[in-house]
Amino acid sequence: MNPANSPSGNLASGTLQQPRSGSNSIVSRRDVLRATGALATTSMIASMAIPQTVYAGEDNTIKVALVGCGGRGTGAAANALSVKNQGPIKLVAMADVFPNRLNSSYEGLKGQFKDQVDVPEDRRFVGFEAYKQAIDCLSPGDVVIMATPPAFRWVQFTYAIAKDVNTFMEKPVTVDGPSTKRMLQLADESEKKNLKVGVGLMCRHCDARGELFKRIQDGEIGDLLLLRAYRMAGPTATAFAKKKPENQKELMYQIQNFHAFLWASGGGFSDFLIHNIDECCWMKNAWPVKAQATGGRHFRGDYVDQNFDQYAVEYTFADGTKLLMEGRTMPGCHQEFASYAHGSKGAAVISQSGHAPSRARTYKSQDMTSKDNILWQFGPKEPSPYQLEWDHLVEAIRKDRPYNEVRRGAEASLVTSMGRMAAHTGQVITYDAMLNCDHEFAPNVDSLTEDGPAPVVADAEGKYPVPMPGLKTTREY
Numbered sequence: 001m002n003p004a005n006s007p008s009g010n011l012a013s014g015t016l017q018q019p020r021s022g023s024n025s026i027v028s029r030r031d032v033l034r035a036t037g038a039l040a041t042t043s044m045i046a047s048m049a050i051p052q053t054v055y056a057g058e059d060n061t062i063k064v065a066l067v068g069c070g071g072r073g074t075g076a077a078a079n080a081l082s083v084k085n086q087g088p089i090k091l092v093a094m095a096d097v098f099p100n101r102l103n104s105s106y107e108g109l110k111g112q113f114k115d116q117v118d119v120p121e122d123r124r125f126v127g128f129e130a131y132k133q134a135i136d137c138l139s140p141g142d143v144v145i146m147a148t149p150p151a152f153r154w155v156q157f158t159y160a161i162a163k164d165v166n167t168f169m170e171k172p173v174t175v176d177g178p179s180t181k182r183m184l185q186l187a188d189e190s191e192k193k194n195l196k197v198g199v200g201l202m203c204r205h206c207d208a209r210g211e212l213f214k215r216i217q218d219g220e221i222g223d224l225l226l227l228r229a230y231r232m233a234g235p236t237a238t239a240f241a242k243k244k245p246e247n248q249k250e251l252m253y254q255i256q257n258f259h260a261f262l263w264a265s266g267g268g269f270s271d272f273l274i275h276n277i278d279e280c281c282w283m284k285n286a287w288p289v290k291a292q293a294t295g296g297r298h299f300r301g302d303y304v305d306q307n308f309d310q311y312a313v314e315y316t317f318a319d320g321t322k323l324l325m326e327g328r329t330m331p332g333c334h335q336e337f338a339s340y341a342h343g344s345k346g347a348a349v350i351s352q353s354g355h356a357p358s359r360a361r362t363y364k365s366q367d368m369t370s371k372d373n374i375l376w377q378f379g380p381k382e383p384s385p386y387q388l389e390w391d392h393l394v395e396a397i398r399k400d401r402p403y404n405e406v407r408r409g410a411e412a413s414l415v416t417s418m419g420r421m422a423a424h425t426g427q428v429i430t431y432d433a434m435l436n437c438d439h440e441f442a443p444n445v446d447s448l449t450e451d452g453p454a455p456v457v458a459d460a461e462g463k464y465p466v467p468m469p470g471l472k473t474t475r476e477y
């Protein structure tokens with residue numbers, strides 16, 4: 001692993017890097033303005049305290065297209081439209097494979113943001129090629145939001161790069177070795193074009209975790225000896241799927257239940273656990289080099305998905321430090337959603353009871369039950385990291401500063417896959433083995449059609465292939 005790509009190497013705390021000299025950027029808004037002479041007016045405008053990117057005679061609106069109009073996509077679009085004091089932003093195009101998802105997202109956003117939502121019917125696109133049509137409504141320097149199931153990320157990002165469009169893409173950004181290699185290549189290409197790309201690992205933009213990271217690096221809790229994280233809940237999202245209804249098309253069923261299928265999302269493991277794995281690796285300032293894990297299916301009833309109900313992963317970093325990650329989607333059990341760090345001089349809460357607020361704090365001992373042991377805690381109100389990640393992305397676009405989280409997002413996705421594969425195969429999986437694993441879950445994901453075959457096929461009982469640790473050892477199914 002290149003140390004430059006360590007978990008905190010790039011925008012670790014969500015702060016912006018300085019522009020690289022001589023970067024061969026795409027045609028930016030500034031370039032356009034320079035070429036048209038509009039920059040001549042900047043000093044006058046600055047003295048009028050108008051945001052520096054508003055120029056006479058120029059429509060300075062950042063146009064946004066939403067691809068994947070579900071829960072998070074709609075939320076991300078709302079965050080984009082809520083960026084304050086950074087010039088005008090409008091939603092101009094939407095794309096989905098299900099018209100009803102698109103329509104309800106449109107109605108919700110229109111109701112909330114009115115004039116900022118300018119998406120007439122001829123800019124609402126449905127189908128597997130809809131992302132292209134939506135991106136075609138943008139100009140270089142605008143932003144596309146990618147919030148479909150992760151499998152489609154590299155396909156859509158390839159097109160966005162070709163069109164010189166900035167991107168916000170949700171996590172995970174890859175689901176297996178081959179798609180990670182491809183995404184790392186795309187990271188290079190997008191960096192060369194100086195495109196701004198945010199990845200929805202929003203905890204990286206949390207102020208409280210950012211300060212905790214500095215305190216840990218400064219030795220406040222001593223040498224880090226152990227990290228541990230928990231994502232233990234009942235059945236979550238679409239991870240538990242029942243048999244396909246007779247009247248539904250196979251591929252559309254799999255997409256609608258994407259947490260149930262490893263090709264679409266990396267399963268519940270990748271989709272749910274990535275945040276906790278990523279925030280622990282951030283605090284450690286390294287990616288683990290290997291993983292071993294257990295997991296199993298327990299009370300499955302008539303669920304037919306590919307997930308295990310429970311996972312326990314031991315990640316190992318190069319210096320021998322461990323990260324223990326426990327995931328469970330079982331009703332009736334103890335629930336916990338948290339990450340912790342333990343050092344030679346004390347301990348820390350990285351996050352407690354969800355993503356936000358983090359309630360990050362440090363303790364002078366391993367006993368985190370007594371308030372008397374608290375060394376530091378963040379102030380009472382933590383701003384939403386979902387909003388901060390957009391504030392930072394738009395600031396980078398407006399100021400034309402290098403900002404690209406794809407490499408880090410791909411590495412976080414790969415490390416997550418490494419733990420999942422260790423549990424699914426029963427083998428020790430190294431970082432390099434995961435990257436070089438040639439099992440591509442959906443090699444044809446760029447050419448799927450509504451009526452065509454799906455990447456995974458059910459047996460005669462309607463059940464999909466499940467991992468079999470110890471029996472299937474080089475592939476997860």
Ligand SMILES: NC(=O)c1ccc[n+]([C@@H]2O[C@H](COP(=O)([O-])OP(=O)(O)OC[C@H]3O[C@@H](n4cnc5c(N)ncnc54)[C@H](O)[C@@H]3O)[C@@H](O)[C@H]2O)c1
Pocket residue numbers: 067068069070071072073095096097098101102127128130131147148149150152170171172200201202255256271
């Ligand atoms: N950062 C976070 O905390 C967070 C929270 C929730 C979800 N997410 C991520 O956001 C993504 C979407 O999750 P969600 O919960 O919004 O799911 P969702 O099912 O609510 O939304 C996904 C949408 O994408 C659409 N879609 C599927 N395939 C498509 C394609 N090929 N082209 C266009 N549209 C397509 C679906 O019809 C659906 O409307 C996932 O990657 C998930 O991990 C992130």
